Amino acid sequence: MAGAWTGADARAGKPLARIKVIDLTLARAGPTAVRHLADWGADVIRIEPPAADAGSDPTGATRHGSDFQNLHRNKRAITLNLKSEEGLALFMKLAAEADVIVENMRSSVKARLGVDYESVRKVNPGIVYGSISGFGQDGPYATRGGVDQIAQGMGGLMSITGLPGQGPVRVGIPIADLCAGGYLAMGIMMALFDREATGQGRWVTTSLLEAMVAMLDFQGSRWTMDGTVPQQAGNDHPTGIPTGVFPTSDGNINIAASGQRLWERFAHAAGLEALIADPRFVDGKSRSANRVGLNALIAEKTRLQTSAHWVDALMEVGVPCGPINSIDQTFADPQVQHLGLSKSVTHPEIGAINIVASPLQMTGTDREIASAAPDRGQHTDDVLGALGLGADEIAGLRARNVI
Structure with a gap:
């Protein structure tokens, strides 16, 4: 389904309006990082495989459901078969004009597809390339697939969550995913800031495990400095009493x-x-x-x-x-309502919806949601048209399952 991006005007004047982002992410951690950028005006182009090659969403979310809509708002969407020679060539055209690429593929997958950092920077030395993995880009666990709850367990969080003696307990949100996404967005912003001085891009990486260990904060330093292994304290603060x-x-x-x-x-x-x-x-x-x-x-x-x-x-x-x-x-809390933490946006098919706002506020701009999450390939024709492809060329690509 083609269609002009309804959020284009809403991006104007936002701090990241001049930044173009190519989004190759799946699941939650990667899309969370991209969402931070999209919420503040970045022109995000989300790449997904053509419908014939698409699998189910790893989060289990349906496209018009609350999770998907909350996670992928403020983005454009195209379909592109990165496994095809023509699809890879189109990706590289997009990458040559982009400021940021974000992905959370396994190292072997992105290298096999030819969309890894080393391949991309040959066509765009200024690219800021952000990667999230389960356990890091190298090391003994680099090839393992990682999901939030696994990282919560391996990162120590589940051992200090819950009532004393209860046994390990997961946190009620995907905290490893969300923290990794937030850290990566911050790293991408630092790399963009550095690029203004050097003209060179950087490869910025984090992982669910790194984010989870960092989020241990004082509980982690109780071990690294004091040799204390924190235990479950339930609803009591572990050190501040009562x-x-x-x-x-x-x-x-x-x-x-x-x-x-x-x-x-x-x-x-x-x-x-x-x-x-x-x-x-x-x-x-x-x-x-x-x-x-x-x-x-x-x-x-x-x-x-x-x-x-x-x-x-x-x-x-x-x-x-x-x-x-x-x-x-x-x-329903009056302070939450005053802060505007639920924002309304209109989806062309499901109508007006309310989703959770960005937690940031900034003078001179707002945090209104520019557009609802896009349908698969909704902006393919627009994006490829901007690359100079004509209607017949686009139709041919679609017929060959390139898009």
């Missing part, structure tokens, strides 16, 4: 009262002043050693009042706290 989930008369809330000053403020506000001088809780080390008993005493008090009561009372004295929302409650 911080965790506490019952109320109508549900549960999070309270973060770690540090001496916040602890004392909380104790006064909760009517637990006597605990301040209690030897079991007199300082952070004592509170950590007696966490279970302290949490039980706090729970006895918090369950006597509603969640709203405690949020108001603790906010008044500057102790961080908040409700524990279901997803529908999150999007």
